[in-house]
Amino acid sequence: MIKKKIIAMLLAGGQGSRLSVLTNRIAKPAMPFGGRYRIIDFPLSNCANSDIDTVGVLTQYEPMELNGYIGTGQAWDLDRNSGGVFVLPPYISGSRGEWYSGTANAIYQNIAFIDRYDPEYVLILSGDHIYRMDYAQMLARHVESNADATIAVRGVPIEEAHRFGIMNTDAEGNIIEFEEKPRAPKSNKASMGIYIFSWEQLRQYLIADEATPDSENDFGQNIIPAMLRDKRRMIAYEFKSYWKDVGTIQSLWEANMDIIAEPPLLDLSGKFFNDREWRIFSKSPIMPPHYVGPQASIERSIITEGCEIDGTVTHSVIFAGVTVEPEAEVIDSVLLPGARVQRGAHVRKAIIGENSVVGEAATVGAARQPGDGDYDTSLTGDITLIASGTEIAAGSHVPVGMIVNTGLYGGKQKEA
Amino acid sequence: MQGNVFGLVYTGESSMQLRDLTYSRSVAAVPFAGRYRCIDFVLSSLVNTGISNVGVIAQKNYHSLMDHLGSGKEWELHRKRDGLFILPPFVTHDNTGIYKGTLDAYRSVLGYIRRSSQRYVILTGSHTVFNTTFHKMIEQHIQTGADITIMYNEVPLEHNDDQFDELRLDVDETGRVQDLQLNPYRPTSFHSACDVFMLEKTLLEYLIEEAVSHGFTDFIRDVLLKKVHTLKIYGWRYDGYIGCLSSIASYFTHNMNILTRQVRDDLFNPDHPIYTKVKDEVPAHYLPGAKTRNSLIADGCVVDGEVDSCVLFRGVKVGKGVKLSNCLVLQGCDIQEGCELDYVILDKGCTVHSGCRLAGYDKFPVIIRKGSSI
Numbered sequence: 069m070i071k072k073k074i075i076a077m078l079l080a081g082g083q084g085s086r087l088s089v090l091t092n093r094i095a096k097p098a099m100p101f102g103g104r105y106r107i108i109d110f111p112l113s114n115c116a117n118s119d120i121d122t123v124g125v126l127t128q129y130e131p132m133e134l135n136g137y138i139g140t141g142q143a144w145d146l147d148r149n150s151g152g153v154f155v156l157p158p159y160i161s162g163s164r165g166e167w168y169s170g171t172a173n174a175i176y177q178n179i180a181f182i183d184r185y186d187p188e189y190v191l192i193l194s195g196d197h198i199y200r201m202d203y204a205q206m207l208a209r210h211v212e213s214n215a216d217a218t219i220a221v222r223g224v225p226i227e228e229a230h231r232f233g234i235m236n237t238d239a240e241g242n243i244i245e246f247e248e249k250p251r252a253p254k255s256n257k258a259s260m261g262i263y264i265f266s267w268e269q270l271r272q273y274l275i276a277d278e279a280t281p282d283s284e285n286d287f288g289q290n291i292i293p294a295m296l297r298d299k300r301r302m303i304a305y306e307f308k309s310y311w312k313d314v315g316t317i318q319s320l321w322e323a324n325m326d327i328i329a330e331p332p333l334l335d336l337s338g339k340f341f342n343d344r345e346w347r348i349f350s351k352s353p354i355m356p357p358h359y360v361g362p363q364a365s366i367e368r369s370i371i372t373e374g375c376e377i378d379g380t381v382t383h384s385v386i387f388a389g390v391t392v393e394p395e396a397e398v399i400d401s402v403l404l405p406g407a408r409v410q411r412g413a414h415v416r417k418a419i420i421g422e423n424s425v426v427g428e429a430a431t432v433g434a435a436r437q438p439g440d441g442d443y444d445t446s447l448t449g450d451i452t453l454i455a456s457g458t459e460i461a462a463g464s465h466v467p468v469g470m471i472v473n474t475g476l477y478g479g480k481q482k483e484a
Numbered sequence: 485m486q487g488n489v490f491g492l493v494y495t496g497e498s499s500m501q502l503r504d505l506t507y508s509r510s511v512a513a514v515p516f517a518g519r520y521r522c523i524d525f526v527l528s529s530l531v532n533t534g535i536s537n538v539g540v541i542a543q544k545n546y547h548s549l550m551d552h553l554g555s556g557k558e559w560e561l562h563r564k565r566d567g568l569f570i571l572p573p574f575v576t577h578d579n580t581g582i583y584k585g586t587l588d589a590y591r592s593v594l595g596y597i598r599r600s601s602q603r604y605v606i607l608t609g610s611h612t613v614f615n616t617t618f619h620k621m622i623e624q625h626i627q628t629g630a631d632i633t634i635m636y637n638e639v640p641l642e643h644n645d646d647q648f649d650e651l652r653l654d655v656d657e658t659g660r661v662q663d664l665q666l667n668p669y670r671p672t673s674f675h676s677a678c679d680v681f682m683l684e685k686t687l688l689e690y691l692i693e694e695a696v697s698h699g700f701t702d703f704i705r706d707v708l709l710k711k712v713h714t715l716k717i718y719g720w721r722y723d724g725y726i727g728c729l730s731s732i733a734s735y736f737t738h739n740m741n742i743l744t745r746q747v748r749d750d751l752f753n754p755d756h757p758i759y760t761k762v763k764d765e766v767p768a769h770y771l772p773g774a775k776t777r778n779s780l781i782a783d784g785c786v787v788d789g790e791v792d793s794c795v796l797f798r799g800v801k802v803g804k805g806v807k808l809s810n811c812l813v814l815q816g817c818d819i820q821e822g823c824e825l826d827y828v829i830l831d832k833g834c835t836v837h838s839g840c841r842l843a844g845y846d847k848f849p850v851i852i853r854k855g856s857s858i
Contacts, residue, residue, distance in 0.1 A: 103767030104783070142557065143762075328769070336766045337786050337801075352762040356752040357518035357782035357796075359743070367774050372767035372783055373519075386767075 070150040072185040074207055074264075075122040076115050077178070079171050080108065080195035081129060086316045088447045089455035089473050090421060094133040096315070097125075097195030100404050100422070102327055102334070103385055104372045106137060107314060109144075109350045110200070111193045112153065116144045117346045118203035120191065122151030124181055126174045128158050128167055143351040156181060170285030176274040187267050192287065194261040198323050199311040200340050200348070201262070206305050210264045216300040217269070219243065219292070220262035222307045232258035233288050235304050243302040246292050257304055260311060263287065269300065310334055317448050321419060324385040324402045328368050336370065353388040353405070363394050379409065396426075401433070404456070413460075417468070421456035428462040436467045445469035489622060490566070490602040490685075491530040492593070494586050495523065495610040496543030497649070501731035504853040505831060509548040512540075512610035514729065515814050515832070517742050517751070518782040518797050521552050522729055523610045524760045525751075526680075530606065531559045532756035533618040537566035539596050540610075541589050544582075546572060552761050559759045571596055585702030590692050597689060605688055607703070609679035613727040613738060615751050615758060618682070621720040624659075625682050630718035632687075632708070634661065635680035637726045641671055649730065651677035651704055653719050661717040664709050675719060678726055681708075725750040736829065736849050739795050739812050743778055765798050773804050789819075803838070810846070814854075828852065 080097040087096060097108035108125070115123050123146060127134055134155065141153035156178050158167050168174035175182075175192065182190060189210065191203055201220070210218040221235050229250070235257045236245040247253070273291050277283050283290045295302060310333060314320040326333035334340050341348055355374025360366060365380045374389035379396035387405040392398055396409045399416045406423040409415055413426045416433035426432055433452040453471045460466060460477050495512035505514050512523035523540070530538055538561060542549055549570075555561075556568030571593045573583065583589040590597070590607075597605070604625070606618060625633040636653050653675040654663040665671070683691075691707050700706030708717070725747050727738035741747045752758060765784030770776065773788040781787070784799035789806030796802070797814045803821040812829045819825065820838045827844035830836070831854040840858050844850035852858065 330772070336769050341766045342784075347764045348766075349764050354757045354759060355754075356520075356748070356758070357780050358768070359748060360776045360779050360781060360791075362778045364777060366770045366776055367772055369770045370767040371770065371781070381770075 070185075072122050072151060072187045074120055074189040074191055074203075075124070075151070075182060075185050075187045076111075076120050076191040076193055076203070077175055077182070078108070078111055078123055078125045078193045078195055079174060079261075080125050080127045080134065081168055081174060086447060087320065088317060088453060088471055090317070090320075090419065090453065091130070092455055092474070093130055095127055095129045095131060095195075097127075098130075098134040098137055099314070099320070100387055101198065101314065101320070102324060103370045103387055104353070105348060105350045107198065108134070108137070108195050109348055110198050111195060112138075112141075112144045112146065113346075113348045113350075114199075114201050114203060115191075115193075116146055116349065118201075118207075120203060121146065121148050122185055122187075123153045124156045124178060125153060125195075126156050126168065126178065131155065131157055137351060139351070144349045151185065154181070170283075170290075171287045172274060172277055172283075172291050173285035175270075176278050176285070179271060179274065182267065182271075190265050190267045190270055192261075192263040192265070196315050197260065197311060197313055198334070199260075199307075200309065200346065201307060201311075203262075203264075206262075207264055209303070209305050210266075213303050214301065215264075215303045216266055217292070217295055217302045218264040218305050219302065220260040220307050221257040221304045222260055222311055223256050224258045226253060226256045229253035229256045229258065235259055237304045241304050241306075243296065243304050246288075246296060248288055257306070259288065260307060261287075263292075269295075310340060317419070317451050317453060321402060321417075321451050325383075325400075327370060327385065328383060330368070355388055361394070364392075410462070416452075417450060418452040418454065418466075420454045421458060423456060424454050424458045424460070426454070426460045427464065430460045430462060430464045430466070432460065432466045433468050434465055437465065440465075440467045440470075443467075443470050447471070487534060487536075488602050489533070489535050489604040489606055489618075489682075490537035490600045491527075491535050491539070491606045491608065492590070492597070493523065493526060493530075493538065493540045493608050493610055494589055495541060495546070495549060496583055496586075496589060497609055497611050497730075502729070502735060503732055504851050505732070505735065505829075506545070508545060508854055510543060510545045510610075511729070513546075513549040513552055514611070514735070515797055516613060516729065516735075517739060518780050518795055519763075520758060520760045521549075522613060523549070523552075524758050525613045525615055526608045526610060527559050527561075528756070528758045529614065529616050529618065530608070531561065531759065533622075535606070535618075536561065536563055537569075537600055537602060539569045539571050539593060539600075541593055542570055542572040543589070544573075546570075554761065558761055566600075569596055583701075585705070587692060587695055587703045587706060588701045590688070590703065591696045594689065594692060597685060597692075600685065603685060604682060605685045607681040607683075607688075611729045612679045613729060613751070614678065614722070614724055615753055615756060616722060616724055617756055618680075621680075621682060624718070624720050628659065628718050629716065631683060631715040632717045633682045633720050634708075634717060635678040635682075635722050636675045636719045637678055637722050637724075638674050639676045641674060649704075650728075651708075653677055655719040655721075659718050659720075661712060661719050664704075664712045664717075666705060666709060675721075678722060679728075682720075732829070732849065732851060733847060736812065736846075740793070740810070742780055742795065743793060763798060771804075774802075797832075810849075812849075831856070834858070 140147040146153040312323045358375035361378035368383045371386040378394040379392040389406045391408045393411040407420040410428045412429040414431045418433040561568035652673045768785040771788035775790040782798040792809040805822040807824045824841045827849045829851040
């Protein structure tokens with residue numbers, strides 16, 4: 069095996085339970101985002117564009133969709149003779165085998181994979197953030213500072229800092245303390261979950277951590293604190309561009325809306341998406357351009373291949389193969405691939421799952437009515453959620469913030 | 485059976501009638517339907533039939549064709565066994581590199597034909613647009629015991645589609661071709677060939693060798709027309725949509741026809757999709773000033789003006805206050821604020837500066853050459 073300078077390990081194991089029914093049957097990194105992408109396109113494109121050609125994707129939850137999506141890695145130019153992209157599920161070795169019990173344990177279980185490439189450095193990524201980052205620059209910082217670990221951080225508003233893992237640094241950017249969700253934060257530098265380690269070092273810490281009986285086998289909880297205790301040289305790498313955790317319904321919806329904000333926070337025609345030298349790659353759905361019908365009205369929206377739009381679409385993100393029939397209206401919503409909004413239906417501030425159908429004259433995201441009963445909106449707030457493959461019967465009414473799970477919805481069957 | 489067929493696509497069709505569109509590219513590489521090139525349709529139809537050995541005969545201006553096809557991976561033709569073979573002209577002592585006709589081209593790729601292990605070959609052109617699979621044609625060819633099977637569709641007797649190099653077939657009730665006419669002045673048949681021919685490879689080899697030894701150069705004119713009574717030629721009727729892009733007028737018409745649902749459903753049947761080179765464009769973005777009606781819009785477009793009955797290819801920018809109607813706007817054009825365009829074909833990468841007004845006529849659209857700045 070050809071020796072690699074750096075390889076990336078992408079932690080894609082998350083079940084994404086805060087995304088509720090959206091991740092019923094898919095792992096969070098396979099979640100569609102931004103019209104034609106999936107969340108994992110961002111770290112994978114970052115790797116490809118940063119000249120990292122070997123990526124291990126660690127997954128143990130609903131891997132089918134993710135596996136199928138990644139395929140040979142061709143979409144990201146990661147189909148390589150030596151290296152490439154590998155999906156790494158947990159496995160049984162000898163008579164032993166276990167699920168990944170934590171982020172550090174997932175890497176520990178794949179030490180053999182990393183050793184095959186004998187890399188000098190390992191980049192640890194997570195699969196639930198939207199951002200565009202040149203890992204090569206971060207690596208350059210790591211190398212020139214002669215660091216043992218480099219952690220990407222970004223400034224968050226100090227009043228929100230208590231929700232993050234906070235890195236306290238000295239004037240040179242050396243990390244002197246790490247506090248997980250501190251009550252009284254001393255800095256606003258939040259860890260982005262992106263680490264570069266010198267592999268020799270990390271390898272030892274992973275083995276030592278595994279031998280510690282009460283360890284949670286987690287990078288933030290165990291590995292980073294252990295390295296800090298040993299006075300390893302750890303530096304913070306500050307990142308200032310767009311970055312968003314899309315782990316909740318609210319943040320997923322917001323990040324989609326960031327693309328169509330005015331001015332856009334995630335600029336389709338600007339540096340983020342449309343840099344010819346730095347494309348965000350994705351797998352093509354192999355569909356024709358979208359068609360806009362004679363009665364259609366579209367504004368402040370993004371629309372991609374395979375769509376047929378005959379109704380009104382305002383301030384929405386429309387994925388591949390979506391149909392919006394005449395007199396239907398879609399406002400402030402995200403329509404995932406293959407969704408269908410039938411004649412006269414109204415969809416407002418909703419996320420409609422893949423291949424779901426909103427029947428004729430149905431309303432999704434409508435104001436609550438007295439007969440709606442009680443349902444839990446703790447995950448959704450005012451965003452209405454329709455799971456993949458769900459059919460909303462003609463004329464039915466889905467009130468704001470409700471979650472509709474698979475099956476036929478309307479009249480008889482209600483699931484919250 | 486489809487495993488026993490290979491495809492041979494000729495891309496050297498006369499391009500005079502497509503004028504500026506073929507100034508820097510071969511007909512096969514002419515953009516079509518927002519994100520495709522002409523050749524995508526015939527290539528996808530071959531691939532969707534299960535054919536995995538396809539030769540593409542390149543003639544002149546084939547840079548953009550080669551760039552488009554690459555290794556053939558988008559058509560799954562990057563194979564260890566067979567796959568895509570781009571066959572550019574090469575100069576030897578008996579080869580000038582410029583083909584005098586299709587037969588001359590087939591002669592120069594005889595080596596490829598001989599090496600192909602399949603029993604049958606499907607010969608096609610590259611500027612006829614349709615989406616089908618050839619399973620039924622192959623089945624019919626074998627079942628009738630035909631020497632050659634020609635795919636045809638039904639057209640009006642005198643159709644004014646500006647057809648060039650048109651081959652009309654007289655087909656009897658059994659499907660056998662009784663007569664062939666090339667560019668008839670007064671056509672007597674409703675049946676027009678779609679530039680797809682199936683025959684046994686060994687017969688093709690024989691026909692090429694025999695005709696070439698008599699100094700002939702064109703497959704249709706010198707082989708099919710001369711042998712219509714000695715060979716058993718059958719027609720295979722195709723009732724789907726056919727677009728022969730042989731002139732600016734027909735190019736314009738067939739692009740605009742995609743705005744009709746039936747044509748779209750036929751050409752983009754999801755059971756056998758059309759593959760093309762993937763460009764990783766971003767989704768199309770509609771800004772507050774966008775008013776779009778009856779149009780086909782590709783990814784990467786940014787629309788802030790009025791677009792009515794147009795086909796916008798990838799990455800087109802339509803500025804504020806622009807009025808665009810009945811236009812074909814090819815990849816990467818930039819139409820700036822306040823322009824008004826009607827019946828205009830803008831080739832790739834044109835810039836139309838603020839306030840310009842251009843208008844053509846439905847039978848005679850204005851065509852602006854690649855990269856122009858107005």
